[in-house]
Every structure is written in C-alpha cells, then in structure tokens.
Amino acid sequence: MFDSILIPVDGSATAKRAATFGCALAKQYDAHIDALHVLEEQSLLPGEIGDQNPSEQGREALDEITELATRCDIMVETHLVEGQPNEVITGHADENDIDLVVMGRHGRGGLKERLLGTVTDRVLRQTSVSVLTVPGGDVENTTSIEYDRILITTDGSENAEQAAHYGVDFAQHLDAMLHLLNVVDVQAEAGAFDAGGVTEDYIEHLETEGREAIERLAQQVDDSDITMQTAVEQGVSHEAIAEYAAENGIDLIVMASEGESNIASQSLGSVTDRVLRTVDVPVLVVIV
Numbered sequence: 001m002f003d004s005i006l007i008p009v010d011g012s013a014t015a016k017r018a019a020t021f022g023c024a025l026a027k028q029y030d031a032h033i034d035a036l037h038v039l040e041e042q043s044l045l046p047g048e049i050g051d052q053n054p055s056e057q058g059r060e061a062l063d064e065i066t067e068l069a070t071r072c073d074i075m076v077e078t079h080l081v082e083g084q085p086n087e088v089i090t091g092h093a094d095e096n097d098i099d100l101v102v103m104g105r106h107g108r109g110g111l112k113e114r115l116l117g118t119v120t121d122r123v124l125r126q127t128s129v130s131v132l133t134v135p136g137g138d139v140e141n142t143t144s145i146e147y148d149r150i151l152i153t154t155d156g157s158e159n160a161e162q163a164a165h166y167g168v169d170f171a172q173h174l175d176a177m178l179h180l181l182n183v184v185d186v187q188a189e190a191g192a193f194d195a196g197g198v199t200e201d202y203i204e205h206l207e208t209e210g211r212e213a214i215e216r217l218a219q220q221v222d223d224s225d226i227t228m229q230t231a232v233e234q235g236v237s238h239e240a241i242a243e244y245a246a247e248n249g250i251d252l253i254v255m256a257s258e259g260e261s262n263i264a265s266q267s268l269g270s271v272t273d274r275v276l277r278t279v280d281v282p283v284l285v286v287i288v
Contacts, residue, residue, distance in 0.1 A: 001169045002029040006098040006129075008036045008089050008119070011061040014104035018134040019065045021282060022102030023072045024145035025132070028173050031099070033076040035065040036092055038085040055080065086122035093129040105133045105276060124257070124276075130166065130286045133276060151179040151250040153241055155271075156213035163256035163286035164217050168226070170252065170284075177227045179248060180217050182210035183240040184232060207232055238274035245279055253283045 007022040009015045019035075026033050037058035062078040069076035081088050093101055103120045124131055152167035154160040164180075171178045184206045186198055210232040218228060229248075233240045245253060255272045276283055 001166070002026075002031045002099045004034065004096070004098050004100075005029075005031050006034045006036060006089070006093050006096075006101045007065060008038065008085070008101070008103055009061040009065050010037065010085075011057055011064075012104070014134075014136040015061070016064065017137055018102050018104035019068060021132070021134045021145050023065070023068050023074060025100075025102070026069070026074045027072045031074070033065075033069055033074055034079060034092065034096060034098065035062050035069070035076055036079045036081065036089065037061050038088045039080065039082045040085060041082060085119045086126060089119070089123050090127045090129075093127055098129050101127065101129050101131045103131060103133055105135055124285060128287055130284065132282055132284045134282045135280050137280070147174045147176050147251045149179060149248060149250050149252075150174075150176045151181060151241075151245055151248070151253045152217065153181050153183070153253065153255050153271075153275075154213050154217050155182065155237075156209060156216075157256070159256040159288045160213075161217060161220070162288045163254055164220055166284060166286050167254035168221050168223070170254070171221075171226050172223060176251070177229065178221065179244075179250060180214050180228060180230045181241065181244055182213050182232045183237045184210050184234045185237045185240075186234065188237060203234070207234070237271045238278055241271075241275050242278045245281055250281055253279060253281060255283060255285060256288050257285050 002025070005022055005026050007019050009019055023033065039054050039058055058080050062080065066076055066078060079092065089101065092098070101123065103123065105118070105120045120133060147170065150167050150171050152164050154164065167178065170176065184203065186203060186206065189206055214230045214232060218230060221228060231244065233244060241253070244250070253275065255275060257272055272285060
C-alpha cells in the first residue's frame with residue numbers, strides 16, 4: 001500500500017518526531033522515503049537570515065533524517081527546494097507518485113489555542129495524497145514505533161468504509177488490534193435547536209444505523225488473525241472519538257476526508273478537522 005513516503009522536515013522538534021514515526025512506518029512497509037526541506041522565499045531575503053544560512057539549516061535537517069533512515073535500513077532521497085512550503089509539498093507528492101505524506105502537527109491545546117493556516121493544515125486542504133499527522137511531543141530516540149491499537153471511525157458513509165481499508169492494512173503490517181467506532185451524534189443529526197426534542201425511537205434508530213455501519217466495516221476485515229473490538233457511543237463526534245482513544249490506549253486513528261481539497265470544502269468544525277486538534281495520537285487522514 002505504501003511504497004513511497006514523503007516526509008517534509010524543517011528542523012523543528014515536531015518535524016523530527018514526525019520523521020521518526022515516518023521512518024518506522026517505512027521500515028514496516030519496506031518503503032522508499034523522500035525527505036523534503038523547503039526554503040521559504042522570505043527566508044532568503046537580505047537581512048532575514050540569522051547566524052546560520054537557511055540553506056545550511058535545511059541541509060542539516062535533511063542530514064538528520066538521512067541518518068535516521070540509515071539506522072532503519074531504508075532508502076532515502078533528499079530534496080532542498082525553494083518556494084511556499086505547502087505548495088512545494090503538495091506538488092512534490094503529486095508529481096512523484098507519493099503514497100503517503102507524514103507531517104507533524106501541534107499537540108493538544110484546545111481549539112481556541114490552535115492557530116489555523118499552518119503548513120500541515122494547508123497541505124491537508126490541498127493534497128490528493130493521504131496524510132499521517134503526528135502530534136508534537138518528545139522526540140523519540142528509537143527507530144521502532146509501536147502501533148498496537150488502531151482506531152477506525154465510521155459514520156456509515158462510503159468514504160469512511162474506503163478509508164477503513166487503510167486501517168486494516170496497517171493492522172496486518174503492524175500486528176495491531178483494530179477498534180471500530182461509530183458515534184451517535186444526536187445534535188449533529190437532529191440540529192442544535194431540535195436535539196432536545198428527539199425521541200427515544202429516533203435515538204434507537206441512529207444507534208441501529210451505527211451498529212450496521214460497524215458490521216459492514218467488520219466484514220471488510222478478511223483476516224482471522226486480526227483482533228477486533230467494536231463500539232457505538234453517543235456524544236459529540238470529535239469529543240467521543242477523543243475520549244474513546246484516551247480510554248482505550250489508541251496509538252493511531254484512521255479517518256476519511258472528503259477527497260481533494262478536503263477540509264477546504266468543509267467548515268473548520270468538521271469532525272476530522274476537530275479530531276486533529278483534540279487528540280494526542282497520530283491521525284491518518286485518508287483522501288477518498
């Protein structure tokens with residue numbers, strides 16, 4: 001499924017942590033890595049550079065991931081390119097048949113504390129390639145990352161079921177347990193002004209649909225060696241997903257987007273977008 005993985009690096013701790021996760025994943029899939037550092041045009045202007053030339057900083061960042069890839073026994077190709085980071089990253093992914101982009105994102109801090117418009121956020125809006133987003137934190141001093149528990153979320157849509165293939169493939173390659181979750185979000189289904197008047201029959205209907213969605217998902221898992229746990233929870237979707245992930249020690253969440261220009265075509269209050277801002281585990285956003 002993943003033959004080529006693109007890992008953008010900028011020398012930050014968040015990017016280094018993402019690179020660690022990306023290299024560990026490449027090792028599991030025997031994939032080739034493209035390491036990319038983008039020199040922003042503004043950083044090259046006279047008077048904008050600090051004690052170190054931006055090109056030198058970029059090469060240092062690329063050298064670090066090369067060393068990491070070598071420790072993992074992975075093939076790596078480095079690229080130092082000028083331009084706008086999000087445009088260069090999405091362009092490189094499209095032009096080089098990249099199967100997966102691995103990027104860092106800020107750690108959990110609440111929606112009001114998150115600044116939108118970051119490079120990762122923009123790439124998610126523009127790319128046609130699935131993106132594994134890795135939260136900030138301590139840089140892992142290891143080449144082996146454990147993904148023991150993988151959570152696949154579904155709202156019953158075709159997009160979610162297509163994204164589930166990625167979660168199943170991850171579970172097979174990483175020998176992980178699969179968790180399948182559907183959230184019954186009564187307010188989202190009924191509308192903010194009608195949620196208080198929703199009948200028990202309607203809620204039971206939503207829960208039945210949720211169980212049916214989970215069953216369809218479970219039928220896709222044609223591997224008796226994969227252990228599964230299923231759940232239908234009631235609550236606000238992104239909050240319930242975050243709570244489930246925390247309570248069950250989830251290592252990776254797999255979610256669907258809405259296709260190319262995915263989050264751009266939605267409000268920034270979409271479930272996938274909110275989950276990205278409220279969990280402290282990697283999230284694979286599958287472009288479908």
